[in-house]
Amino acid sequence: MNVIEIKSLTKIYNGGEVKVKAVNGIDINFKQGEFTAVVGPSGSGKTTFLNMLGGLDRPTSGEVIIGGVNVWGLSSRQLIDFRMNNIGFVFQSYNLIPVLTAGENVEFIMQLQGKPKKERDLRTKELLEAVGIGDRIKSRPSKLSGGQQQRVAVARALASKPEFILADEPTANLDSSSTTSLLELMSQMNKKFNTTFIFATHDQRVMDKARRIVTIEDGKILSDEYFDRE
Amino acid sequence: MSKFISIAWRNLWRNKRRTLITAASVFFGVFFSVMMTSMQKGSFENMISNMAKFYSGYIQIQESNFKETPSVNNSFVLSKKLTKAINSNEDITSSTKRIETFALASNEEKSYPSFLLGIEPDKENLKSGLSKYIDEGSFIENGSNDILVGSILAKNLNVGVGDSLILLGQGYHGVSAVGIYKINGLLDFPLPDLSKQVIYMDLANCQEFSSLPSSITSNVIMVNNTGKITEVMSYLQTYIGDKEVIYSWQDLMPEILNLVEGKESSGAMVKFLLFMIIGFGVWSTIMMMMNERQRELGVMIAIGFQKGKLLFMMLVESAFIGIIGVISGIIVSYPIFYYLFKNPIVLTGEMAETYESMGFEAKLAFSVSPEIFYNPAITIMIIFMIVSLYQIYYVARLNVVKSLKS
Numbered sequence: 214m215n216v217i218e219i220k221s222l223t224k225i226y227n228g229g230e231v232k233v234k235a236v237n238g239i240d241i242n243f244k245q246g247e248f249t250a251v252v253g254p255s256g257s258g259k260t261t262f263l264n265m266l267g268g269l270d271r272p273t274s275g276e277v278i279i280g281g282v283n284v285w286g287l288s289s290r291q292l293i294d295f296r297m298n299n300i301g302f303v304f305q306s307y308n309l310i311p312v313l314t315a316g317e318n319v320e321f322i323m324q325l326q327g328k329p330k331k332e333r334d335l336r337t338k339e340l341l342e343a344v345g346i347g348d349r350i351k352s353r354p355s356k357l358s359g360g361q362q363q364r365v366a367v368a369r370a371l372a373s374k375p376e377f378i379l380a381d382e383p384t385a386n387l388d389s390s391s392t393t394s395l396l397e398l399m400s401q402m403n404k405k406f407n408t409t410f411i412f413a414t415h416d417q418r419v420m421d422k423a424r425r426i427v428t429i430e431d432g433k434i435l436s437d438e439y440f441d442r443e
Numbered sequence: 444m445s446k447f448i449s450i451a452w453r454n455l456w457r458n459k460r461r462t463l464i465t466a467a468s469v470f471f472g473v474f475f476s477v478m479m480t481s482m483q484k485g486s487f488e489n490m491i492s493n494m495a496k497f498y499s500g501y502i503q504i505q506e507s508n509f510k511e512t513p514s515v516n517n518s519f520v521l522s523k524k525l526t527k528a529i530n531s532n533e534d535i536t537s538s539t540k541r542i543e544t545f546a547l548a549s550n551e552e553k554s555y556p557s558f559l560l561g562i563e564p565d566k567e568n569l570k571s572g573l574s575k576y577i578d579e580g581s582f583i584e585n586g587s588n589d590i591l592v593g594s595i596l597a598k599n600l601n602v603g604v605g606d607s608l609i610l611l612g613q614g615y616h617g618v619s620a621v622g623i624y625k626i627n628g629l630l631d632f633p634l635p636d637l638s639k640q641v642i643y644m645d646l647a648n649c650q651e652f653s654s655l656p657s658s659i660t661s662n663v664i665m666v667n668n669t670g671k672i673t674e675v676m677s678y679l680q681t682y683i684g685d686k687e688v689i690y691s692w693q694d695l696m697p698e699i700l701n702l703v704e705g706k707e708s709s710g711a712m713v714k715f716l717l718f719m720i721i722g723f724g725v726w727s728t729i730m731m732m733m734n735e736r737q738r739e740l741g742v743m744i745a746i747g748f749q750k751g752k753l754l755f756m757m758l759v760e761s762a763f764i765g766i767i768g769v770i771s772g773i774i775v776s777y778p779i780f781y782y783l784f785k786n787p788i789v790l791t792g793e794m795a796e797t798y799e800s801m802g803f804e805a806k807l808a809f810s811v812s813p814e815i816f817y818n819p820a821i822t823i824m825i826i827f828m829i830v831s832l833y834q835i836y837y838v839a840r841l842n843v844v845k846s847l848k849s
């Protein structure tokens with residue numbers, strides 16, 4: 214079943230005199246449980262693509278259909294709620310609300326969703342343990358390492374039980390051991406909860422973990438390959 | 444909801460120094476504004492109550508032409524009906540009859556114009572505690588033939604207690620009024636203008652001097668609370684004859700009212716500048732607060748915060764600054780100015796002279812009228828409301844993608 218259907222997605226930036234076609238007519242579908250890397254050189258359009266896919270950046274033309282909903286047909290208020298309930302985000306860095314503890318960061322998104330306290334507490338604990346920092350539940354982000362912060366961000370992204378998780382270069386600011394373990398974690402979560410992951414990267418180690426690699430250049434899909442990993 | 448407030452509260456202390464400085468600027472704004480107003484209002488209230496006590500009263504009944512032409516010809520007889528009405532009103536604390544006229548006061552060497560008041564000594568004393576201001580000699584009894592003279596006037600005339608003064612004036616229907624009177628006491632008022640020109644004599648004595656029958660030029664009324672003035676005035680309105688008019692102190696001393704209003708508007712100007720400066724300080728703090736969190740706000744919207752909630756959080760945060768500043772400002776200033784209200788500072792030396800030369804009592808009086816405290820609080824609230832417009836604009840315009848890139 215397709216979780217995401219994308220039809221001739223295009224984004225044109227009016228950068229003064231020159232028009233930049235950051236994303237130039239992309240058609241692609243994503244299925245439940247996929248673990249996909251979107252790769253390509255810097256400036257190829259990965260971020261723009263992910264942002265349109267995630268309901269953050271309005272396309273110039275084309276459609277994004279998630280679970281049957283035409284995302285860009287929603288009002289901006291509806292869109293925010295849609296993101297909350299259907300998409301988990303992991304950004305490059307500074308993902309967390311600095312004044313909330315690791316636990317609160319994970320819990321808060323469920324609170325926004327109106328989940329009962331008991332369920333929130335349970336799930337927060339469960340998720341933080343799953344990402345390996347159950348013992349830092351009361352720590353503020355500034356007391357955590359970059360790798361730990363990204364783990365909390367993954368836990369938060371999972372907390373709302375989204376259709377899929379978007380991660381734009383989640384390892385760009387991490388050292389190689391943190392990168393490896395975060396990748397390991399995402400792959401684990403992907404398997405454990407069958408959550409769809411789509412991440413942009415130009416890091417070879419990250420690509421090596423992906424079961425599907427979509428290569429973009431100049432806003433167009435260059436290749437789309439599937440791999441079998443053990 | 445409480446989570447948003449809790450986030451706002453924690454955000455507030457992310458930059459403790461800046462928050463405290465901004466709250467302190469609000470605190471000082473409130474404090475200085477209260478100080479200025481309390482002192483200014485206090486000195487006016489003191490002056491007005493002095494003037495009312497010694498001169499105008501809060502309410503006066505006069506013959507209808509007297510204000511225009513202050514002559515004993517424009518006098519009236521206080522009717523029984525009116526006297527009864529006055530006596531039966533509970534808000535009226537005192538009512539005393541007067542003749543106000545002018546006389547030239549002279550001894551062998553010098554002459555000075557004087558403001559001659561025929562009074563009921565016992566009642567007048569009850570009303571204003573006039574006898575307390577006797578500097579030399581003693582107060583006059585009812586029916587006395589002697590006079591009381593303002594200390595500065597006496598000094599100018601070079602006379603003292605026991606000396607005599609010749610008073611020369613105009614009596615009823617142009618009859619010339621003349622008499623020689625012994626000085627029984629000198630009065631040193633807290634209002635230098637009065638000390639400079641006033642002469643008091645017993646009412647009957649003054650009626651004789653002015654060849655007046657049993658009439659008076661004014662009846663002076665005090666009330667227990669200045670807030671009752673209009674009410675009492677309209678009560679009396681139904682009892683007065685058609686030749687009599689009721690005035691409030693404002694009607695009788697328009698120059699004081701002008702002075703008060705003039706000073707108040709220049710005070711308001713200073714306060715306006717003060718609050719402008721504070722307003723810009725608050726604005727720049729809040730602007731910094733929002734700008735440095737641009738990315739964070741972008742993340743929050745991305746993961747599912749509605750802009751309304753975000754705005755609510757930011758507004759609560761800035762409101763905390765205002766509330767901390769205003770409440771601490773009032774908590775600190777109220778006891779201080781309440782104390783000073785109860786214990787005015789009596790001035791001495793040069794300061795005292797300066798004050799007296801301007802016609803004020805040499806005393807720093809303070810006021811604790813409620814508006815002194817809530818006006819700055821309201822002003823601060825308005826400042827924060829104006830600044831919140833910027834916050835609304837900022838959040839409305841906030842673009843997730845741009846914020847994430849910042």
Ligand SMILES: Nc1ncnc2c1ncn2[C@@H]1O[C@H](COP(=O)(O)OP(=O)(O)O)[C@@H](O)[C@H]1O
Nearest residue numbers: 226228233235254255256257258259260261262
């Ligand atoms: N806001 C913008 N205005 C103009 N051009 C932009 C903007 N954002 C991105 N671009 C351009 O779009 C292209 C794709 O950018 P981006 O999606 O960030 O690529 P990537 O994430 O692969 O590095 C680049 O050429 C970039 O300069």
Ligand SMILES: [Mg+2]
Nearest residue numbers: 259260261381
């Ligand atoms: Mg990018």
